[in-house]
Amino acid sequence: AVNFALQHLVSTGKLDLNKNISHYLSDFNDHPEDDVKGKNRLRVIDLLHHHAGFPASWNYYDPKAAGHLYSQSRSKTLEYLVKTPLSYEPGTKQIYSDIDYMLLGLIIEKVTNERLDTFVENQFYRPLGLRHTLFNPLQKGFKPPHFAATERKGNTRDGTILFPNIRTYTLQGEVHDEKAFYSMEGVSGHAGLFSTVDDAAVLLQVMLNGGGYGKQHLFSRSVISQFTEPSKTNPTYGLGWRLNGNTDMEWMFGKHASNKAYGHTGWTGTVTIIDPVYQIGIVLLTNKKHSPVINPKENPNQFEGDAFATGKYGSVITAIYEALHHQ
Missing domain, CATH: 3.40.710.10 (DD-peptidase/beta-lactamase superfamily)
Structure with a gap:
């Protein structure tokens, strides 16, 4: 967003x-x-x-x-x-x-x-026909069963965390992030956007197309280049985007992505990869945090789902590239 x-x-x-x-x-x-x-x-x-x-x-x-x-x-x-x-x-x-x-x-x-x-939904998502990409979906006609759950017991980390108004029920259709939910009414620059694989694929294609999709033109190819240029101090950082700048990023991009690939992850278990060399966009949406906390008292942010192959991202991304190479 x-x-x-x-x-x-x-x-x-x-x-x-x-x-x-x-x-x-x-x-x-x-x-x-x-x-x-x-x-x-x-x-x-x-x-x-x-x-x-x-x-x-x-x-x-x-x-x-x-x-x-x-x-x-x-x-x-x-x-x-x-x-x-x-x-x-x-x-x-x-x-x-x-x-x-x-x-x-x-x-x-x-x-x-x-x-x-309001800005991104009216400027981008609705003109692109994306009906499932929005903030605060439960306020806009969607119901909790439409969504994957993102934590079993609210924001309590299996009952070990407490603060005023904390949610204790299973989270579905509400932004998981605490700052976004409690302090920003569900709308924040760092968290709160919901989507589906189909919708996200369109957004990734906008980047692969050089800033447009169909009759919609969102931004210029030169600006995409500017935002995906490696930082002088760290080749894995662009402007917001993470870049496949060295082997340190294999956990996210896998073994076969080009050195021009970029994307980002989301804490609850999501990753997007955009690779202009192969003209490929990958969207992996998991809910790995909807699993027991391994050791709540020592590390309340380490969930069992983090150890799943899907939760580690890189092996899944690697398998997709290998499948394409073998076609």
Whole structure:
């Protein structure tokens, strides 16, 4: 959702990746109490490269973890996003951060003057005829049985985690991610989009086609090249997209993807691969987190499904390439 929106806005000249974040978010600045400073120098592109200095996550929804940035209200969370402190000197590391994409979602909302879900659903998904790609599907006519479950006992990690308003029922059709659900009303730059393999295949084909599908033109081929160019500091990072830049990415891309392949994973058990050399798009949607937690007290985020072949991704992707090679 966010990358398609950004690629569209860059293609139409409505957003400049090299402008400071503060150009779009006026309240984005350092505070005297911040241990690490440098927000005034950060650009939009730094968020996309995941070297802006933000921690991997910030649990806004949990008062014990979030402190003065505790929020279970979307409007309040958007205020707190720009106040979230940096955790390391910008540019010195490359750490995937949900905060980066939450901020990018907010920038899109500021530029378009629309909420993220409204913008992408009206601008991309409906014109492409994608009826199953949307945020908050239970509010838009779908029912829980239409969806794969994503955790057995809500967000409790088999009963070991507790915070205000935590869900304890099996999750179906609600975004699993806690920040997105409790703090962002289901609509966030880092999580919340639902889809199907058929719909996702169209979105991957848009990238393979150079930015269009049928009569719909979303963004330019040159912008795709810009977003899939390797970072100077890490060849496995593009702008948002992960790249098959070296053997470190075999766990995701398998053994046979070209060095031009790119894509991304999702925490609940999803991966997309786009390989322009072979003109192939792969969508693997699993619900590996809908399984028992292996050792809840030691590592509440390690589920039995993570050890499944499907949950490890790479072996499945490898098998697809090998099947194609043998045709």
